[in-house]
Amino acid sequence: MAECGRVDSNTSSHTMDKSITLPPDEIFRNMENAKRFAIDIGGSLTKLAYYSTVQHKVAKVRSFDHSTKEAAGDKLYEIAVQEEVTARLHFIKFENAYIETCLDFIKDHLVNTETKVIKATGGGAHKFKELIERKLGLKVDKEDEMTCLIKGCNFVLKNIPHEAFVYAKHADSEFRFQTTNPDIFPYLLVNIGSGVSIVKVESEDKFERIGGSSIGGGTFWGLGALLTKTKRFDELLQLASKGQHSSVDMLVKDIYGGSYACLGLTGDLIASSFGKSATADKEFSDEDMAKSLLHMISNDIGQLACLYAKLHNLSRVYFGGFFIRGHPVTMHTITYSINFFTKGEVQALFLRHEGYLGAIGAFLKGAEEDNPNQYSWGENYAGSSGLMSVSPDMNPMQRARSGTFDMLEMDRLDRQLVNLPLLQDPSSYIPDTVDLTEDAQAREYWLSCFEEALDGVVKRAVASQPDIPEAAERAEKFRQKYLHKLQTLRHQPFAYGSLTVRSLLDTREHCLNEFNFPDPYSKIKERENDIALKYYEKAVKSLEELSWEDRQFALVRGVLAGNVFDWGAKAVSEVLESNPEFGFEEAKRRLEDRPWLVDSFDQWLERLKGPPHRCALFFVDNSGVDIILGVMPFVRELLSRGTEVVLASNSGPALNDVTNSELQILTERIAAMDPVIDSALREDRLTLVQNGSSSPCLDLSRLDKVLAMLVRERQTDLVIIEGMGRAIHTNYYAMLSCESLKMAVIKNSWLADRLGGKLFSVVFKYEVPAGAGKPH
């Protein structure tokens, strides 16, 4: 991207702030490939949306063809770093004062000349129409505000996990994120702009404005400006948060002297808003009047929302609009009101990206021919600002962050993501085992842990690109970016939804990708795979010599020992890096002796004496020893028992996890040595699929659609999840509707301690769903 200097400020007579310099690396990214613009101009903020393609370096593994195989020597496969083009949605929010500066910037950087129109929505779209058309030379095409809002809302609810949250002012974590429910309809959207619109949304295209009220944000602002000396909306809210409404409002106790007990009305309840100002002959403070006004309006909106929710029998009620927009004060009063009027039956829900809904919707309207709704999208943690803390207690000045730009970036995923059909209850499934937003001690540990591990990650990233001179510089940028994310998360753990070990890992992957380190482990993985393959036949042979019962135990120990080989876990990567000879046998010796920390091996063994499973779905973990010497022999045994096996591996690289394309090659190589694997592959009893993710963890509610289809077709009756990331950080408590096996070695002493074990403690968790009965 070209450099952007100070924008020329003498070309226009508009009273706009043009003194800012736009940091080009950070905002309006990928403008050179941008197309399909949409803009949502509100009362004070502008939201710009565009679609762009991003050139990414990706590591591709390619099998050598047989003719050149000899010539390639011992190399297992070819790793080629290629440019890949992926689609990304960019959303940027900034103050209206910067609109001209921003338009100039866009004009200067817009290369794509196919773009002819810009979709526009929001109350200010009309006001700036002429400016936009003149500056950009694009035709402004207005879209209905409410339609855009609903479209945007559907989009974020479907595509962004932890989009919705409940606000609890006095709880340990103010934000309680809701698990993504694949079934988002029907819901009620209460949009509180200058007035209030209450919209019932029944499906992607079906929605209805069922009601509204003229008492909204405009009433708060307008009356507030009349009653007090404060004229700005944000300042009025600040003022309100400092006031005491009871000096202005007539409370039940002012009338009754106490509570109105037989109706259950407490003494502190407001009987008449501003009731005291009619009789008391005194001056009221601005703070108190602002507070009274805030209560009056929030309670009124909450009451109407409840009446409509009840009438239409809806329990999911989302609140948005500028009155809400990240303001803890209004989120609190609205939440209070909803709780009061529904006695807790309805929860007030808020959205992390509420401010972007209109822009997203307008964009989607313009992009209909690209069918954006056919794809799954993922929030890019590297490019998104996250939810700002606006709590006045926490950071009083943050609301006045004038001149800053808030961003949301979403990547189009190659695969459409769906639930694992074997989840017992998809609506209550939570992938993550520990919510670090709520567990301060764990949060502190993991944030420090990731910070300490950063040096190693940077080192490895540089080492993965030895021939590229500017790799060190990029790696340093990566370090800064990720460090900044960690710092943000330390202050605002809720920035990207619930903070979890998974989100910390994913954020790191996103940041690595952002600086073109698509697969820092590619070479290590290759070397490890190569070494492990050489040992495969010997390992299988020694297993076959064992008695059936001994073999079952050895197979499980093999998977566990293999799992010790994990460059991702800090304790292990240190050992591995200092001692590359650390072998499989030594790993086995390091394993905890039985009984393990979690040990249902006896039940598993008992189960194996029964009839074979129809089909096992195996979520694999690391490359090298893990997959080749641990997992494959285990799979081989399952196949020999007559169980079909589906091996699910990552679609894209993450740490040293084996990717689907690597696994294809590895399996071919094993098949060449092992007739059991070979025939299973040819007869389709062994199938390799991708899981749709590039994370070291596993979200069973966002899996590749093809995987889900296969699981159904094969009537899968056993799910095996391996590794710390997939079976402990996530899915430890996941309830499946079929038998499941979760296997992992705890390679982190803090976590081991927390779980009551020690380093290299073993979790072997075999579960049969309640009510399923013991299969015979």
Next chain:
Amino acid sequence: LKIEDTQPETHAFPWFGMDIGGTLVKLVYFEPVDITAEEEQEEVENLKSIRRYLTSNVAYGKTGVRDVHLELRNLTMCGRTGNLHFIRFPTQAMPRFIQMGRDKNFSSLHTTLCATGGGAYKFENDFRTMADLELLKLDELDCLIRGLLYIDRVGFNGHPECYYFQNPSDPNSCVKKPCNLDNHFPMLLVNIGSGVSILAVYSENNYKRVTGTSLGGGTFLGLCCLLTGCETFEEALEMASKGDSTNVDKLVKDIYGGDYERFGLQGSAVASSFGHMMCKEKRDSISKEDLARATLITITNNIGSIARMCAVNEKIERVVFVGNFLRINTVSTKLLAYAMDFWSKGQLRALFLEHEGYFGAVGALMELLKTSEDL
């Protein structure tokens, strides 16, 4: 209701019913006109003086008022014939009222002071300690319903107590029409005092409080006082009658240039109450009258909206509006009638009662006539 069946001798005069609200005290007084010469002789002096004071004046002190136009003449209660007087004064004057009770040695009279409203609880101790008076406290919603049903039954001096507006959607042909509140039940009763209570009434003794809102008459007056510097309800209404709320409120057409057809919203509908006041130029160009009008419209529309939703949720078609907010307030009554009719597409009917805010006090009086045997 069997009040007429009880023994009249058992009820000593004076007969009062009192409703002490957040802003106003409502007092009903039964003035017997069938006093026999014998009774006249026995009547103690201070009882006579109370009767004379109340019936010969229309104003009491600085703030007490007798609503002469509401007086019910030649009413028979408990076998006695008399006139029912309707008196109100601000709750703020309550200490002076209690003082007067002491000065007139009210406690020497063998009567019970039946009181309802929150003030019955709040001032109970003051009555006891300052005037040696024991209040019989009554629930305000019980009293409201009982009083309302009674007044509706006895009528308004030969005329119906109840009225509605014909053609509520057309300002030119909208007219007040008396009617009978036949088949009372179920009805949604919306009592607009300082705050608002909304009741679903299924029979005299079977009702529930559906909800309430703190945006009521007190809010209208309180905001008007702050915004315009006015001091009384009458003043506020007077100003409101002269103002134009569209200078203050942002209408649908101010945002969309006309109707918002996608959602069937008329251009003339209010999109944001006080919405224009976000802007300095507009703030500088409006009058106090405009502000008073906008306040009145905002509060009234909001009550209408909540009442309508409750009616739909409770499946009740008849919505009866009472309470002193509606006193001399045809802007609000007509607007409520319009809102009910328009937004329900004619399904709901707004009904009003002439004695707007006095039903609680009447209900309290009736309780006296029912229970005074224990004196």
